[in-house]
Amino acid sequence: MKLTWWKWLTIALLLYTVVMGMLSEVPRLAILNETIRNLYFHVPMWFGMILILLVSVVYSIKYLRNPLSRNDIIAYESAKVGILFGVLGIVTGMEWARFTWGEFWSNDPKQNASAIGLLIYFAYLILRGSFQDHQQRARISAVYNIFAFAALIPLLFILPRLTDSLHPGNGGNPGFNSYDLDSRLRAVFYPAVIGWTLLGVWVVHLRTRLEVLKQRFYENA
């Protein structure tokens, strides 16, 4: 198996995250208890999602400037991986909320915002599906991708701050900053973010190579 250095790094970081995430010492806090370990799995999903969707938007912009089908493929595949991260983020978040807030879905602004964010990207997939012509599909879905990302930013970053939320970091709940003091959490959290994001990049990389090969195959066949 011949892997480039960053793939080895991904494997190492994720192994470290899983092992240390499960076994390391964590601060004892009321209500949170052991669920605080979700910090290593739930929060990196959102970091990864935002970063990978950013990649998708960047390649959509690239496609509009220079219509190569490779740019379109990367934009599409990273949007799909972003959706996967988002779904995992919601599922891990709901699981956590069940044990700390008492319910899977408690109409929290952050939960709602992330659900709407996912709806936007599901709509993107539907939009892609409704074109026959390849070039038209690529261009118009790139336009929607950029438009939707611009609409997603106020949703994710501005609105939750204007309303009260149960989510850590809002409305007097113990936030990320108070954990930040604890270097034990930090020592696992940052590698976890990098590791999960790199995993996403790896998936996008593989899928893109596969799609490009497929396209080349059909062109020659």
Next chain:
Amino acid sequence: MLLKEVIYLMQKDFVLEWRQKYAFNGMLLYVGSTVFICYLSFSLRFGGLEVPVWNALYWIILLFTAVNAIAKGFAQESRGRLLYYYSVVSPQGVILAKMIYNAALMLVLSLLCFGFYAIVIGNPVQDVGMFLVTIVLGAIGFASSLTMISGIAAKAANTGTLMAVLSFPVMVPMLLMLMKMSKNAIDGLDPSVSLDEALVLLAINMIVVTVSYILFPYLWRS
């Protein structure tokens, strides 16, 4: 130059609307019958709706009206006419003219909707001036985000479904802000309470208009 184009295109849209009055009358009837259906289905012979329900219902009716009214903006233009525009005007002119025209259309529709709604279901609004400001902001916001979406949806096969699917999630932040602002107006709170919401709405509108202005040329080319 751009300004002249925009004014010219807007004039064209208004003249077209005036000549095909059935489309506009259709929208009026849509608003009217939706309000009446709400009235009947809540069986409101005695007493009005509670304030949060009244508020939510009003904006939901407006949302559906907006999606229907603005969806036809690009879909009704024939292929030949679009090609003609392509050769004579700039895409920026087209999108700006459509946005302003749709904002005017939405303003008229939402004011009429408010009037009819107030007569049929009752009017709990205490600060009418602030409520009208909210309606104006809402009309501009709906028009600016839906115009671009209708341009995108018009290119695809199943325009109707796509229009709803693409626009609803994009509209949600705006809709939440509007509902909050209009709730404040209904309760007669001081306008300074709604200042935050109004600023966020303006900021969202700015983002949407700028992004549409930049992106529309690419959409137009296909």
